[in-house]
Amino acid sequence: MIPASYYLILSAVLFTIGAVGLLIRRNALVILMSIEMMLNAANLTLVTYSRFLENIDGQVFALLVMAVAAAEVAVGLAIIVSFVRHRDTTDLDEINLLKG
Amino acid sequence: MLEMAIFSILAVVAVTAGIAVIAQRNVVHSALFLLVHFCCLAGLYILLNAQFLAMTQLIVYAGAVVVLFLFVVMLLGLERARELPDPRRYQWIVGSLLGMLWVAALIWALFPQAAQTAPALTRSDNVRQIGAALLTDFAIPFELTALVLLVAVIGSLVLAKKKLEG
Numbered sequence: 280m281i282p283a284s285y286y287l288i289l290s291a292v293l294f295t296i297g298a299v300g301l302l303i304r305r306n307a308l309v310i311l312m313s314i315e316m317m318l319n320a321a322n323l324t325l326v327t328y329s330r331f332l333e334n335i336d337g338q339v340f341a342l343l344v345m346a347v348a349a350a351e352v353a354v355g356l357a358i359i360v361s362f363v364r365h366r367d368t369t370d371l372d373e374i375n376l377l378k379g
Numbered sequence: 380m381l382e383m384a385i386f387s388i389l390a391v392v393a394v395t396a397g398i399a400v401i402a403q404r405n406v407v408h409s410a411l412f413l414l415v416h417f418c419c420l421a422g423l424y425i426l427l428n429a430q431f432l433a434m435t436q437l438i439v440y441a442g443a444v445v446v447l448f449l450f451v452v453m454l455l456g457l458e459r460a461r462e463l464p465d466p467r468r469y470q471w472i473v474g475s476l477l478g479m480l481w482v483a484a485l486i487w488a489l490f491p492q493a494a495q496t497a498p499a500l501t502r503s504d505n506v507r508q509i510g511a512a513l514l515t516d517f518a519i520p521f522e523l524t525a526l527v528l529l530v531a532v533i534g535s536l537v538l539a540k541k542k543l544e545g
């Protein structure tokens with residue numbers, strides 16, 4: 280039997296990988312992928328507690344998170360597409376029109 | 380014993396693929412490593428007795444999200460775009476250090492949980508339980524999800540469409 284803490288530590292590590300990706304990369308696509316990894320790590324925590332507390336609510340939350348994540352990816356990629364039409368790059372440092 | 384072996388393999392592959400996603404220079408390779416990462420998480424959900432969520436993970440993430448990423452990358456021809464050398468070269472060192480600090484803090488916070496063991500499996504009617512919960516306790520959030528998806532569809536169409544002439 281695997282203790283709950285193993286899953287929780289794995290989830291913490293995966294969340295941190297996503298957060299570090301968000302900090303160190305400048306490619307908008309890779310940053311969206313990092314956000315997806317962080318949402319997945321949160322889902323893993325929810326499912327772990329759903330199993331260990333014998334309560335189905337955690338899995339329902341994870342399902343709702345998945346729906347929101349899919350919507351977020353669709354909108355995020357649409358923004359990237361319209362940005363690439365303007366500037367022909369996905370580098371976030373180039374998004375500086377409002378910088379003054 | 381077998382469960383532990385499967386967990387270890389899935390965990391190691393998930394972490395490795397996650398690191399590869401943020402370390403790759405090529406966006407297509409990042410997206411493919413993301414696919415591996417999502418599949419490992421689906422395996423972990425099955426270990427946690429969440430079969431319905433595992434299949435949803437495969438369909439939504441591995442099926443839809445990764446394909447959407449690859450579509451955008453290839454439609455826009457971004458796979459040849461290289462990131463220029465970073466003007467702030469210390470960013471990734473500082474970012475990694477902050478990440479290590481953060482994960483150490485999280486693990487330290489989780490440590491008192493170490494002895495918790497799972498209750499024995501009862502009946503395995505995962506889908507029925509989720510369906511009942513979605514249509515009773517979570518009926519309103521469930522319906523609102525439909526609204527979120529509708530708004531996302533309309534929003535992404537409006538954002539991505541080309542400007543019409545005149």
